[in-house]
Amino acid sequence: MPRVAAVIIGNEVLSGKIVDQNSPWLASRCHDLGLDLVRVVVIPDLIEVIATEVNRALDVAEIVFTSGGVGPTHDDVTMAGVAAAFGVGLVRSPELEAALRERISDRYAQDEQGLSSALRMADIPEGCELLWEGDLFFPIVEKGGVHILPGVPKLFRMKFDGAAHRFKGVPMAHRAFTTTESEPAIANRLAQAQDRWPSVEIGSYPQYDHKPWTVTVTLDSRDDAALAICTDHLASVLSAGLIDPS
Amino acid sequence: MPRVAAVIIGNEVLSGKIVDQNSPWLASRCHDLGLDLVRVVVIPDLIEVIATEVNRALDVAEIVFTSGGVGPTHDDVTMAGVAAAFGVGLVRSPELEAALRERISDRYAQDEQGLSSALRMADIPEGCELLWEGDLFFPIVEKGGVHILPGVPKLFRMKFDGAAHRFKGVPMAHRAFTTTESEPAIANRLAQAQDRWPSVEIGSYPQYDHKPWTVTVTLDSRDDAALAICTDHLASVLSAGLIDPS
Numbered sequence: 008m009p010r011v012a013a014v015i016i017g018n019e020v021l022s023g024k025i026v027d028q029n030s031p032w033l034a035s036r037c038h039d040l041g042l043d044l045v046r047v048v049v050i051p052d053l054i055e056v057i058a059t060e061v062n063r064a065l066d067v068a069e070i071v072f073t074s075g076g077v078g079p080t081h082d083d084v085t086m087a088g089v090a091a092a093f094g095v096g097l098v099r100s101p102e103l104e105a106a107l108r109e110r111i112s113d114r115y116a117q118d119e120q121g122l123s124s125a126l127r128m129a130d131i132p133e134g135c136e137l138l139w140e141g142d143l144f145f146p147i148v149e150k151g152g153v154h155i156l157p158g159v160p161k162l163f164r165m166k167f168d169g170a171a172h173r174f175k176g177v178p179m180a181h182r183a184f185t186t187t188e189s190e191p192a193i194a195n196r197l198a199q200a201q202d203r204w205p206s207v208e209i210g211s212y213p214q215y216d217h218k219p220w221t222v223t224v225t226l227d228s229r230d231d232a233a234l235a236i237c238t239d240h241l242a243s244v245l246s247a248g249l250i251d252p253s
Numbered sequence: 254m255p256r257v258a259a260v261i262i263g264n265e266v267l268s269g270k271i272v273d274q275n276s277p278w279l280a281s282r283c284h285d286l287g288l289d290l291v292r293v294v295v296i297p298d299l300i301e302v303i304a305t306e307v308n309r310a311l312d313v314a315e316i317v318f319t320s321g322g323v324g325p326t327h328d329d330v331t332m333a334g335v336a337a338a339f340g341v342g343l344v345r346s347p348e349l350e351a352a353l354r355e356r357i358s359d360r361y362a363q364d365e366q367g368l369s370s371a372l373r374m375a376d377i378p379e380g381c382e383l384l385w386e387g388d389l390f391f392p393i394v395e396k397g398g399v400h401i402l403p404g405v406p407k408l409f410r411m412k413f414d415g416a417a418h419r420f421k422g423v424p425m426a427h428r429a430f431t432t433t434e435s436e437p438a439i440a441n442r443l444a445q446a447q448d449r450w451p452s453v454e455i456g457s458y459p460q461y462d463h464k465p466w467t468v469t470v471t472l473d474s475r476d477d478a479a480l481a482i483c484t485d486h487l488a489s490v491l492s493a494g495l496i497d498p499s
Binding site: 018019020021022023024025026027030031034035036037038043044045046047048049050051078079080081082111114115118120121122124125127159161162179189190191192193194195197198201208209210211212213214215216225227 | 264265266267268269270271272273276277280281282283284289290291292293294295296297324325326327328357360361364366367368370371373405407408425435436437438439440441443444447454455456457458459460461462471473
């Protein structure tokens, strides 16, 4: 199954100025598409850190998304960071430059420095592919599985969804129980079920916000047969405290 | 300044079942306390991955918080992961065992297996300190700067706040402007200011959700003199598009 990792780039997330909306959204979309999100990291706008983390992401995933740091200002260093990850330089893409000029030449007709800053967005790592997907004037810049997406949530989502048809996953089926038994009380029963059906991922999540305290037991699997048997088994061994979902 | 890193442990976050509330909250608290949050990583419930990421966190920060994976069920492997990070084993803490027994003996009087599962929470990496902070029956387990916190947001917050007096930071002062000029138009002025006042961190954040599109320029610094001059300078060079905050 394709594995996905995300590299969220931005001092503004680490300083608490902005809450990252992209990684929770990505987690949910990957889940729906049947892709396994295996790692998210949030890092500052520093070229060397971006390079290191892009490589760490590629160590564990075939598909990597970066978020943020792709604008025209001094704090936008993601392109340089991805280039450093691959040990290549930045090159001006004639195709991107043309797309940018077409879009913005009028706006910067009287502002040569502004135009020149805007065209910095056409400087990308050597050897990238441009994915012209969705209804966007600017393509996704991709290299070796790394998809360089903007941090602005609206644009991040549009670009991801434009490219989503490229990623072939198999969604997991999901079951859940909620019980008033405590985690220690059910721990052994869960561990035994997990041992018996390793293709089912069993999770246990206590809730202490309001009484009665409860535990939600989740089952996720791509193995329908095992999921069905494991679900029946847990329904029977957890029956004492089960909360009727109705 | 003390640097902080967070290791968020949980399949449920990566699968999108639960949105991580702890890292945004931590970012905001670190900001208030004047601690520099430099890295957040979200990883699955796997001992080797936890061990690797705890070490990577310690490479860049003096203070590390883990979130999640500390309960009594089979998917709670954070203690084992932190132990592996330090190359030590798990040992039963008599002090924790006593605290747990005092709290829960009645509840599990008829359930030896439940009691035994609950006492797994007293198995911690060798050589930990127990920080009895705040109004909690269970201490923070700490080793070499790594503070092992629960994933349940309410408990994460209580434990962090109990220990916060240990972390001596210096808050940054913050300024911001919002302008209707575009990022490319102001990029050069920002870059020049950044070069001139390196002790001020200048950020630039475009907003495309509603018209007029705007850019928010932020200034953060612990250097009050530089911040004051840089703020005056930017107020003057950005004056064309500035939006009155009132």
